[in-house]
Amino acid sequence: MNPIHEIKHLISQKIVAALESAREEGLINYEQLPEFIVEVPREKGHGDFACNLAMLMAKEAKMAPRRIAEIIVNAMDLGEKEQIEKIEIAGPGFINIFLNNKWLYQIPFIVEKMGERFGYNEEQGRKVQVEFVSANPTGNLHMGNARGGAIGDTLANILKYAGYEVEREFYINDAGNQIEIFADSLEARYMQLTGHDVEFPHNGYAGQDLIQTVRNIIHQYGDSLIDMPKEKRRKIIVDFALEEKISYIKRTLKSFGVEYDVWFSEKELHESGAVQKVIKSLQEKGYIYEKEGAWWFKTQSSEEDKDNVVLRANGLPTYFAADIAYHQNKYQRGFDWVINVWGADHHGHVNRMKDAIEALGYKRDMLDVLLMQLVRLYRGKELVRMSKRTGTTIALDELIEELGKDAARFFFVMRSPDSQLDFDLRLAAEQSQDNPVYYVQYAHARICSIFRQAAAAGISRPPLDAINTSLLQEEEELALLRKIADFPEEIRLSAATLAPHRIARYVLDLAGLFHSFYNRHRVINVEAQLQGARLLLMQATGITLKNALSILGVSAPEYM
RNA sequence: GCGCCCGUAGCUCAGUAGGAUAGAGCAACGGUUUCCUAAACCGUGUGCCAGGGGUUCGAGUCCCUUCGGGCGCACCA
Numbered sequence: 119m120n121p122i123h124e125i126k127h128l129i130s131q132k133i134v135a136a137l138e139s140a141r142e143e144g145l146i147n148y149e150q151l152p153e154f155i156v157e158v159p160r161e162k163g164h165g166d167f168a169c170n171l172a173m174l175m176a177k178e179a180k181m182a183p184r185r186i187a188e189i190i191v192n193a194m195d196l197g198e199k200e201q202i203e204k205i206e207i208a209g210p211g212f213i214n215i216f217l218n219n220k221w222l223y224q225i226p227f228i229v230e231k232m233g234e235r236f237g238y239n240e241e242q243g244r245k246v247q248v249e250f251v252s253a254n255p256t257g258n259l260h261m262g263n264a265r266g267g268a269i270g271d272t273l274a275n276i277l278k279y280a281g282y283e284v285e286r287e288f289y290i291n292d293a294g295n296q297i298e299i300f301a302d303s304l305e306a307r308y309m310q311l312t313g314h315d316v317e318f319p320h321n322g323y324a325g326q327d328l329i330q331t332v333r334n335i336i337h338q339y340g341d342s343l344i345d346m347p348k349e350k351r352r353k354i355i356v357d358f359a360l361e362e363k364i365s366y367i368k369r370t371l372k373s374f375g376v377e378y379d380v381w382f383s384e385k386e387l388h389e390s391g392a393v394q395k396v397i398k399s400l401q402e403k404g405y406i407y408e409k410e411g412a413w414w415f416k417t418q419s420s421e422e423d424k425d426n427v428v429l430r431a432n433g434l435p436t437y438f439a440a441d442i443a444y445h446q447n448k449y450q451r452g453f454d455w456v457i458n459v460w461g462a463d464h465h466g467h468v469n470r471m472k473d474a475i476e477a478l479g480y481k482r483d484m485l486d487v488l489l490m491q492l493v494r495l496y497r498g499k500e501l502v503r504m505s506k507r508t509g510t511t512i513a514l515d516e517l518i519e520e521l522g523k524d525a526a527r528f529f530f531v532m533r534s535p536d537s538q539l540d541f542d543l544r545l546a547a548e549q550s551q552d553n554p555v556y557y558v559q560y561a562h563a564r565i566c567s568i569f570r571q572a573a574a575a576g577i578s579r580p581p582l583d584a585i586n587t588s589l590l591q592e593e594e595e596l597a598l599l600r601k602i603a604d605f606p607e608e609i610r611l612s613a614a615t616l617a618p619h620r621i622a623r624y625v626l627d628l629a630g631l632f633h634s635f636y637n638r639h640r641v642i643n644v645e646a647q648l649q650g651a652r653l654l655l656m657q658a659t660g661i662t663l664k665n666a667l668s669i670l671g672v673s674a675p676e677y678m
Numbered sequence: 679g680c681g682c683c684c685g686u687a688g689c690u691c692a693g694u695a696g697g698a699u700a701g702a703g704c705a706a707c708g709g710u711u712u713c714c715u716a717a718a719c720c721g722u723g724u725g726c727c728a729g730g731g732g733u734u735c736g737a738g739u740c741c742c743u744u745c746g747g748g749c750g751c752a753c754c755a
Contacts, residue, residue, distance in 0.1 A: 173735060209698050210735055295754055412753050430753040437755045465682050466750050560717050571714045615695060637719040
């Protein structure tokens with residue numbers, strides 16, 4: 119249910135029909151219709167909807183745009199029951215369409231009936247997977263992971279509302295080189311903490327969290343691991359640490375409001391032979407060749423400028439090879455759209471990944487990678503290093519404790535993924551009082567308060583069939599209605615452009631319109647008919663706020 | 679050197695997949711509370727949309743180029 123989209127669609131159809139009938143009458147000549155849009159103009163004076171078709175086909179039709187617009191308008195079937203009030207031709211040739219408010223007055227009823235489902239678009243019949251965070255299980259979750267978590271989870275919610283079947287997935291990088299380094303680091307710490315003089319590896323993970331992990335290992339195993347064969351000892355240590363880290367990640371993300379459908383292990387991909395198998399099959403298809411002892415994936419597209427190694431001279435597959443097998447696995451599971459949320463430092467990986475899935479026989483556009491720029495952490499003016507190795511970073515669980523889940527999530531998703539984020543811990547802590555998230559939550563709490571007040575005064579919302587929403591004539595009321603009506607369309611557009619921050623903007627706009635209304639008009643103790651209509655308007659506003667906030671993973675409190 | 683992202687008000691950022699007169703928040707100043715929560719509202723000011731070319735009816739948005747910032751360019755992940 120997307121009223122704005124339906125109206126846009128209806129208007130488009132009418133315009134196309136008008137044009138075709140004008141052509142039949144010989145009033146205008148053209149071969150093909152250009153891609154035109156029907157949009158909600160920024161200026162109210164330009165109508166409720168506007169269309170740019172006349173300008174776009176001026177060349178083809180060899181006519182002045184305003185003349186074309188005139189022909190269209192004259193040929194348009196307005197329909198008896200239609201709600202078009204007037205049509206104007208304006209500016210260089212815009213067709214501006216003014217509706218009467220009938221359609222708007224249906225909105226609160228629709229919202230009330232749909233409740234939690236208001237905002238949902240038609241089923242798309244597509245299965246989409248969003249893979250995000252996928253942090254290395256070798257350390258704590260940092261601010262980049264936090265941003266990825268907020269963006270990925272919000273995007274998954276948006277896609278669900280946009281009509282897709284959505285699954286969330288976390289890819290556990292529990293294999294490969296970094297795990298070896300992880301093991302070296304843990305082992306060295308274990309030896310040190312059990313009183314042996316062992317040097318810590320230069321490239322090891324020096325974070326305090328690993329020391330704690332090793333203490334836990336000692337708590338369970340004591341120094342019994344020392345006399346074991348090295349391989350056995352390492353396995354016990356690594357398995358213990360991975361288990362601990364992964365459960366920390368799960369726990370922390372859950373407290374951030376993020377829950378996954380699937381936790382996918384890279385190690386299993388290796389152990390099941392899937393990696394070797396995919397390399398072999400690409401080899402057979404001629405996509406892989408040998409050079410200098412290694413095996414290379416041949417670049418297919420012009421967008422990637424070099425070939426990439428999948429199998430090293432030492433016989434071990436690269437991360438890229440595992441990722442190819444991983445993506446094949448995703449498509450084999452029936453996803454016809456896969457979205458990965460990655461940090462900008464991985465952008466070089468995007469095109470070769472697309473090349474690879476193409477080589478596997480899938481379409482390039484079955485994969486989208488949402489790149490987000492990196493987060494830089496400041497404390498005042500001072501840059502806080504985020505390296506896991508130096509271990510001086512602030513972890514996500516600490517941030518949640520300091521700011522709360524709601525404010526933290528809102529902050530991370532408020533900005534476009536394309537803009538880099540300077541997160542000042544000191545400022546965030548100071549500003550927690552006037553963080554924009556409270557502005558929105560306050561709107562919701564105020565609405566709840568209205569209903570509490572009403573109940574206390576013995577006032578309740580009349581039954582729907584006794585409400586006349588056309589009494590809502592004030593500018594602030596109409597603006598609210600329009601904004602509410604726009605919610606499903608806003609979701610559709612956020613999904614289509616992979617732009618989760620639009621929902622944060624939307625909810626701020628909606629809250630702003632509510633606050634303006636609230637300060638100028640009263641809901642309770644106005645004339646009875648109007649009171650009923652306003653109560654329904656408030657209910658619709660509250661539902662929309664709550665739904666939008668739930669997409670962001672932010673709570674909608676009843677009191678503040 | 680090559681590639682990707684960014685450059686918009688004093689600061690932080692939007693700008694509806696090319697549309698009409700570029701907007702919000704913060705900060706500054708002034709006002710609003712016998713009335714549903716003042717964590718709110720209303721008002722006042724600011725822009726060579728980094729610079730320069732181009733594409734077209736129309737460019738903050740697309741293309742080229744210069745400058746500035748970030749990130750990549752491994753038989754790491």
